[in-house]
Amino acid sequence: MATIYDIAKKTGFSITTVSRALNNYPDVGAKTKKIILEAVEEMGYYPNSIARSLTTKKSWxxxxxxxxxxxxxxxxxxxxxxxxxxxxxxxxxxxxxxxxxxxxxxxxxxxxxxxxxxxxxxxxxxxxxxxxxxxxxxxxxxxxxxxxxxxxxxxxxxxxDHFLGSEMAVEHLYSLGHRKIAHISGHQSTYAGIERIKGFKHATGKFGLNIPSTFIVEGGYFSYEGGYNAMKQLIELGDRPTAVYAAGDMMAIGAINAINDHGLNCPQDFSIIGFDDIELSRYTNPKLTTIRQDxxxxxxxxxxxxxxxxxxxxxxxxxxxxxxxxxxxxxxxx
Structure with missing residues (x-):
């Protein structure tokens, strides 16, 4: 089993430097830390947790x-x-x-x-x-x-950046020619829900779009069911939107299925854009346009x-x- 001495010998750094790098001390440079951590991974070094806790006064x-x-x-x-x-x-x-x-x-x-x-x-x-x-x-x-x-x-x-992400979503729909853009919002007790609806309103205002109150429907805590039920409300409007920005991918997927269940089509009847870029968004039918969180x-x-x-x-x-x-x-x- 590799020891801290082996790591020091391999990297050419002192035992003190290796120890400080492993304990994430700020005075160890990024390049030095990278070399040491690569050696740790390569040699399979695992410091004894009890000894480390006694030495560093940390629980790790x-x-x-x-x-x-x-x-x-x-x-x-x-x-x-x-x-x-x-x-x-x-x-x-x-x-x-x-x-x-x-x-x-x-x-x-x-x-x-x-x-x-x-x-x-x-x-x-x-x-x-x-x-x-x-x-x-x-x-x-x-x-x-x-x-x-x-x-x-x-x-x-x-x-x-939830606010900017919402602006990007609206700008994308606007660039495609959509002027009747609805929003399925997240719950307003959540930070993401608050910021995303703020970004939506700012962007639609910037483009001079007249968004009726019926075009903003809350989808709850970003769930599939919330998106599905909110989309049903939008479908039932006399004057429907042509595009919908859902504040979460699961809500967007729910919205797409609501469209399908009503004998309509996405994107022919409604363009849909989500937020998150969860893995599932790449495999839906159609594949979901979305704002990616890294x-x-x-x-x-x-x-x-x-x-x-x-x-x-x-x-x-x-x-x-x-x-x-x-x-x-x-x-x-x-």
Whole structure:
């Protein structure tokens, strides 16, 4: 089994430098750290966790708190992709992830108590609701934390540019000749839902489009069923839209199926664009045009921001991740 001495010998760096790189100290350069981590992976080096904890005064565990209100839990395609990305990045420097619940055995505890009980070095909060009291409590605590997909001035945050993404969606539909554009919005207790409808209204206003109130239908917590039911309402209007921007891919897929079930066609009767670029969007019929969230980049930045806090490098960071338009088959020119 490889030791830290073997890593030092292979890379040519001192044992101290190797140790500091593995412990993510900020004074180790990115190039040096890359060389050391590549050697660690190649040689299969695994530091003894008990010895490391005694030396560094760290538990080498990060708590993941997943609070979502759709009811699908970790199976949610966007959030599961983000968590997988975080896992890949923190594992490289020796961190484990544990999921924190509100129960320890038969004892009921809140998330913060569970984090303290486990002695985690930091917390990753993945949440869909803007003002969840559990999230607020965590933000107010002294445990280093990063929150995914929310905005806050109390904690480090990483989120996609939802507002710009909505503008891009409307601009794409407008460029295809659509002037009657509807929006299936996300729940207005969620940060993504609020920002995406703001972006939609800003973009339609910029293009001078007259959007009646009936063209904005809430689809709930970004679910298939929410999109399906919202699209039914739009189909039943006397004056229908020609294009629909759904604030989430699952809602967009639900909308497409509602169109099909009414004997209509996407994109011939309605152009549909979603938001997220979940893997399924590439395999729908038609393939879904959408705004892509970069889950790899979200996870990478969340890991970096949290580790910076743990190592005393930075106290607060707010990182906005750019989005990208992915044009496929569900939108067409008028």
């Amino acid at each position: 565990t990060l708590g993941v708190i997943f609070i979502e209100h759709l009811g699908v839990g970790i199976k949610h395609p966007f959030f599961s992709a983000v968590i997988q990305s975080i896992k890949q990045h923190v594992e490289k420097i020796g961190y484990d992830l544990i999921f924190l619940s509100e129960n320890i055995g038969e004892e009921k505890k809140n998330y913060l108590d569970h984090a303290l009980h486990r002695g985690v070095d930091g917390i990753i909060v993945v949440c869909t609701k803007y003002d969840d009291p559990e999230v607020v409590k965590l933000m107010d605590s002294k445990i280093p934390s990063v929150v995914i997909d929310l905005h806050s001035d109390k904690s480090s945050v990483v989120y996609s 889950t790899d980049l979200i996870g990478e930045n969340a890991a970096r921001v949290l580790l910076d806090q743990i190592n005393g490098n930075k106290v607060f960071s707010a990182v906005t991740i750019p989005v990208e338009l992915k044009v496929r088959e569900s939108t067409r020119k008028m």
